[in-house]
Amino acid sequence: MLTVFLQFLFSGLTVGSVYALVGIGFNIIYNATSIINLAQGEFVVIGGLLMWFFTESLKLPFLLSAVLTILSAGLIGLLMERLTIKPLKNADLLLMIMITIAVSIVLRGILMFNFGKDPYVYPPFTEGEPLSIYGAIIQQQTLWVIGITGLCIILLFLFFNKTIVGKAMLACAVNPTAAKLVGINVSRMVMLSFILSAVVGAIGGMAITPISLMEYDKGPMLAVKGFCAAIMGGLGSNRGAVIGGFIIGILESMTAGYIHSGLKDAVALVILLLILFFKPAGIFVSKTMLQLRKF
Amino acid sequence: MLNIKGIWKSFGGLMALRHISVDVKEGDIKALIGPNGAGKTTLLNIISGIYQPDKGEVFFLGRNISNLPSTKIARKGISRTFQHVELFGNMTVLENIMVGRYVKTKAGFFSSGLKMPYVMKEEKEIQRKSEEILEYINLAQRNDELASNLPIGEQRILEIGRALATEPRLLLLDEPAAGLNIRETRNLGEIIRKIRKELRITIVLVEHDMELVMRISDSITVLNFGEVIAEGTPLEVQKNREVIVAYLGEEEEIQRGYNAHT
Amino acid sequence: MKKGDSLVFFIFIFLIGLLPVLSGSTYIMTVGVFAGINALVAIGLCILMGYAGQISLGQAGFYGIGAYVSAVLSLHFGLPVVVSLILAMVVAAMVAVILAVPALRLKGHYLAVATLGFGEIIYIILNEWGPGGPSGFGDIPHFSLLGYTITSTTGYFYLIWGLVAVVMIFSLNLIHSRTGRALRAIHDSELASNAMGLDVVELKIKVFILSAVYASLAGGLYAHYITFISPSSFSLFYSILVLMMVIVGGITNLWGAIIGAVVITVLPELLRRFEEFDVLVYGLILTLSLMFFRKGLVPILVEKIKKLRGLAVVKH
Ligand SMILES: Nc1ncnc2c1ncn2[C@@H]1O[C@H](COP(=O)(O)OP(=O)(O)O)[C@@H](O)[C@H]1O
Ligand SMILES: [Mg+2]
Numbered sequence: 001m002l003t004v005f006l007q008f009l010f011s012g013l014t015v016g017s018v019y020a021l022v023g024i025g026f027n028i029i030y031n032a033t034s035i036i037n038l039a040q041g042e043f044v045v046i047g048g049l050l051m052w053f054f055t056e057s058l059k060l061p062f063l064l065s066a067v068l069t070i071l072s073a074g075l076i077g078l079l080m081e082r083l084t085i086k087p088l089k090n091a092d093l094l095l096m097i098m099i100t101i102a103v104s105i106v107l108r109g110i111l112m113f114n115f116g117k118d119p120y121v122y123p124p125f126t127e128g129e130p131l132s133i134y135g136a137i138i139q140q141q142t143l144w145v146i147g148i149t150g151l152c153i154i155l156l157f158l159f160f161n162k163t164i165v166g167k168a169m170l171a172c173a174v175n176p177t178a179a180k181l182v183g184i185n186v187s188r189m190v191m192l193s194f195i196l197s198a199v200v201g202a203i204g205g206m207a208i209t210p211i212s213l214m215e216y217d218k219g220p221m222l223a224v225k226g227f228c229a230a231i232m233g234g235l236g237s238n239r240g241a242v243i244g245g246f247i248i249g250i251l252e253s254m255t256a257g258y259i260h261s262g263l264k265d266a267v268a269l270v271i272l273l274l275i276l277f278f279k280p281a282g283i284f285v286s287k288t289m290l291q292l293r294k295f
Numbered sequence: 296m297l298n299i300k301g302i303w304k305s306f307g308g309l310m311a312l313r314h315i316s317v318d319v320k321e322g323d324i325k326a327l328i329g330p331n332g333a334g335k336t337t338l339l340n341i342i343s344g345i346y347q348p349d350k351g352e353v354f355f356l357g358r359n360i361s362n363l364p365s366t367k368i369a370r371k372g373i374s375r376t377f378q379h380v381e382l383f384g385n386m387t388v389l390e391n392i393m394v395g396r397y398v399k400t401k402a403g404f405f406s407s408g409l410k411m412p413y414v415m416k417e418e419k420e421i422q423r424k425s426e427e428i429l430e431y432i433n434l435a436q437r438n439d440e441l442a443s444n445l446p447i448g449e450q451r452i453l454e455i456g457r458a459l460a461t462e463p464r465l466l467l468l469d470e471p472a473a474g475l476n477i478r479e480t481r482n483l484g485e486i487i488r489k490i491r492k493e494l495r496i497t498i499v500l501v502e503h504d505m506e507l508v509m510r511i512s513d514s515i516t517v518l519n520f521g522e523v524i525a526e527g528t529p530l531e532v533q534k535n536r537e538v539i540v541a542y543l544g545e546e547e548e549i550q551r552g553y554n555a556h557t
Numbered sequence: 558m559k560k561g562d563s564l565v566f567f568i569f570i571f572l573i574g575l576l577p578v579l580s581g582s583t584y585i586m587t588v589g590v591f592a593g594i595n596a597l598v599a600i601g602l603c604i605l606m607g608y609a610g611q612i613s614l615g616q617a618g619f620y621g622i623g624a625y626v627s628a629v630l631s632l633h634f635g636l637p638v639v640v641s642l643i644l645a646m647v648v649a650a651m652v653a654v655i656l657a658v659p660a661l662r663l664k665g666h667y668l669a670v671a672t673l674g675f676g677e678i679i680y681i682i683l684n685e686w687g688p689g690g691p692s693g694f695g696d697i698p699h700f701s702l703l704g705y706t707i708t709s710t711t712g713y714f715y716l717i718w719g720l721v722a723v724v725m726i727f728s729l730n731l732i733h734s735r736t737g738r739a740l741r742a743i744h745d746s747e748l749a750s751n752a753m754g755l756d757v758v759e760l761k762i763k764v765f766i767l768s769a770v771y772a773s774l775a776g777g778l779y780a781h782y783i784t785f786i787s788p789s790s791f792s793l794f795y796s797i798l799v800l801m802m803v804i805v806g807g808i809t810n811l812w813g814a815i816i817g818a819v820v821i822t823v824l825p826e827l828l829r830r831f832e833e834f835d836v837l838v839y840g841l842i843l844t845l846s847l848m849f850f851r852k853g854l855v856p857i858l859v860e861k862i863k864k865l866r867g868l869a870v871v872k873h
Contacts, residue, residue, distance in 0.1 A: 269674045393738055
């Protein structure tokens with residue numbers, strides 16, 4: 001009993017870590033631009049598939065592959081911002097939503113063209129005996145996923161709170177006009193947010209692929225779940241995204257384990273709709289906020 | 296006709312209105328004046344249901360309307376214009392007015408799609424009436440232009456026309472002369488007077504242009520920092536010491552804020 | 558309808574009548590049938606997005622509801638196809654109300670994600686509980702009315718494009734009416750719409766229902782035409798395809814929805830040889846039209862025509 005429960009719990013924490021990272025990716029861009037980047041899930045897929053390409057296809061060493069994957073993901077984030085987001089500056093919200101969808105389809109198209117429709121996998125980061133807690137098996141890769149997620153969260157926290165660039169990015173979020181006045185290059189910060197967000201997503205993809213495989217069209221579902229994680233704790237809050245990610249991951253793996261595996265995606269979707277519909281407080285623009293803007 | 300009783304409204308820590316009471320007599324042009332930030336727009340927003348008051352009540356024709364949403368209030372016969380013009384920018388001048396006829400007509404979703412005979416009749420009526428209103432506010436020659444392409448002066452007049460199309464009993468005007476030149480302002484004054492006289496619509500006018508206010512209003516209420524500091528006929532208000540201090544003390548600022556805005 | 562619309566409408570009817578005569582090829586007719594089905598969904602989304610300013614990434618959900626409900630009712634419950642089609646629309650309308658009441662309070666991004674989530678839930682439901690699960694089911698009866706059953710593709714071509722014409726008339730009437738003006742007003746300024754006494758919430762819900770009903774009608778017709786359905790036709794990708802049709806054709810013009818539907822339906826046929834490219838091509842088309850042809854084909858064309866006419870007038 002306990003063993004099975006623990007097993008589900010750990011697998012929930014593992015996928016939950018990735019949802020948390022996707023959620024954080026949403027937050028980073030949202031904070032800098034108030035755009036929801038619906039291509040966020042593709043960054044994760046890119047991480048997994050590129051890592052496979054470098055390690056398995058080109059047979060490059062692990063660390064080099066990891067660095068190359070991260071650099072490529074950052075570059076893709078940068079290109080996305082410069083080629084599509086920046087030229088559309090000040091366009092209306094509907095258009096901004098659609099352009100991120102459009103980019104996600106382009107990315108998916110490129111991935112499908114290069115990798116086909118098959119799932120990919122590569123060996124865990126470290127070989128070795130799995131741990132066992134009360135009979136539940138914990139693969140070493142699980143520890144990697146959770147550890148890397150934790151590290152990302154700590155680094156991002158330090159970045160936003162301790163470095164000048166990080167603080168400047170947050171300032172853009174709070175008040176872009178004022179940020180401009182004090183000499184912050186808002187456009188550069190927006191670009192940086194896309195790079196950072198792509199890198200965070202790709203790291204999640206690199207870590208999870210040995211456990212749950214990766215294929216070209218996993219992006220939309222990852223994005224939806226990551227978004228769900230992000231709004232759970234209020235959009236923009238990274239701590240909220242982490243907690244939200246873990247909750248969704250755990251609920252999902254419990255549902256798959258105890259009820260029916262076909263319903264595991266439905267869990268996140270139902271939670272998403274419930275939050276959007278019934279917990280609007282921190283979720284959609286409050287009435288007073290709207291009025292503030294109008295008058 | 297309109298009785299505002301002890302209204303309080305705060306935004307966060309900022310007290311925008313403190314215990315405001317104002318009465319507007321049927322058929323009057325009531326001016327609401329005061330320096331920028333005095334709370335005039337906030338008061339109009341409360342009357343028209345865009346904000347709910349923290350405390351206090353608004354009575355319109357004897358009925359308490361304080362907690363009704365703006366849609367319902369509009370249907371009860373209060374219409375308004377906005378300090379920052381809120382036209383339907385992607386629609387033509389005529390269409391803007393036609394939207395104003397919405398509350399006075401009733402073609403439904405289905406019957407419109409099926410183009411039932413009564414819908415067509417009503418549509419013709421909407422069109423005729425709207426053209427008449429354009430004629431009335433001297434914008435007939437502009438009817439096919441996009442509202443957002445009009446110069447600001449005409450946009451403000453169009454907003455008044457759109458409000459008139461709802462056949463209101465009470466019309467709230469928020470700085471209708473802002474951005475207008477002297478000639479346009481005079482024309483505006485004429486239109487407002489005409490509306491009151493010919494259409495018998497009661498008017499609440501928020502305005503900085505003192506000449507206009509003094510010329511056309513029957514009674515004036517002066518707000519300062521969310522409080523009523525004076526009330527009376529134009530003559531009385533002009534002589535009021537407190538008003539002079541509040542105003543002259545800030546004359547320059549008003550002027551500056553005003554220019555910055557326009 | 559307005560004058561310009563009537564003219565275009567006659568040309569449109571003429572083309573529909575003519576096409577099967579000019580080319581009886583089953584292949585072209587088949588593509589035509591699919592274009593018509595897609596046009597029905599696109600017209601609904603066009604009213605919702607272009608006129609009322611609300612986004613939906615869940616039209617595939619309603620399309621799927623239409624297909625499955627109508628197919629199951631006629632196949633397993635033996636209802637006449639016309640009745641099952643109507644009931645499918647009723648079911649879709651009810652689902653739309655349940656979704657719209659909370660969802661339409663949401664703005665922009667949240668509405669996009671909520672409708673996307675709805676579409677995915679329907680997709681999962683069809684996979685899990687739909688007859689035949691992921692592999693779907695067949696033997697769905699053909700469309701029949703008054704004892705006459707349509708089986709030929711040309712027959713479906715006329716039926717479906719006839720319905721497109723009816724839906725188009727209804728929609729054109731609607732957008733040029735009091736209601737249509739109100740929808741556009743809400744799109745431009747919700748604040749002013751409220752102050753003018755429009756029933757903002759009610760109108761939004763009604764258009765949402767309308768778009769769901771159109772999509773479910775299309776889904777039902779699809780099921781009875783093809784007689785075999787599986788969940789994969791009702792995935793997120795279909796919602797995005799419909800979005801693409803509306804954008805490529807021109808979101809502010811209802812005719813754009815039809816043109817967009819035809820273009821996006823015909824395109825993959827032309828690109829057959831580049832099978833592995835198709836997702837990429839779709840993505841690029843959507844991206845480029847958003848970046849450079851934001852207005853869409855039809856509005857751009859209308860402007861060109863107006864300009865030419867202007868020139869002609871000047872010359873004379
Ligand atoms: N939606 C709002 N949120 C916060 N403060 C507001 C809001 N609306 C008005 N205020 C504040 O209330 C005060 C009164 O504003 P307003 O009614 O616009 O003044 P007026 O129209 O007399 O110039 C101002 O200090 C203004 O900043
Ligand atoms: Mg004001």
